[in-house]
Amino acid sequence: MGHFWTSLTYLHSLAGPVVMLMYPLYASVIAIETTSKVDDEQWLAYWIFYSFFTLMEMALQPILDWIPIWYDMKLIFMAWLVLPQFRGAAFIYERFVREKIKQYGGNSSSSKGKNKFVQSLSPRKDHEAY
Numbered sequence: 001m002g003h004f005w006t007s008l009t010y011l012h013s014l015a016g017p018v019v020m021l022m023y024p025l026y027a028s029v030i031a032i033e034t035t036s037k038v039d040d041e042q043w044l045a046y047w048i049f050y051s052f053f054t055l056m057e058m059a060l061q062p063i064l065d066w067i068p069i070w071y072d073m074k075l076i077f078m079a080w081l082v083l084p085q086f087r088g089a090a091f092i093y094e095r096f097v098r099e100k101i102k103q104y105g106g107n108s109s110s111s112k113g114k115n116k117f118v119q120s121l122s123p124r125k126d127h128e129a130y
Contacts (some may be wrong), residue, residue, distance in 0.1 A: 016071070020050065020078045027082075038090075045097075046081055046089035053078075 024046055031039035057064060057074075064070045081088040 016075055016078075019075060019082060024050070024082055027084075041093070042084075042087055042090040045093035048097075049081060049089050049092065050078070 024043065027039070028043040028047070031043045034040075053074075067073075080086050081092075
């Protein structure tokens, strides 16, 4: 029975990197190669949320250490963000983030169809690196 628990623990520790990094990296490369904008939005949104989640986790680590099932909750949430059946990252972005950008970013009728908030985050073409 000891080998079973050892194997289960090993698989559990591999699930995080596979779900949170390996599959999203693979799917992001595939999304770049397709002409569809739908998969691009899903994976860009995922990487935004993954980065934000990682930064928040680093800041809150002393508190999260007291939650025994934190890793399991994180793994389930990240799987929901990643899995194509749910498209959780795109859902959160469309439902919440896009609304805030519209609310605080002004109207979208400015130059080239971008609003001022997005333009302020975008690099200017005259200052591009060579």
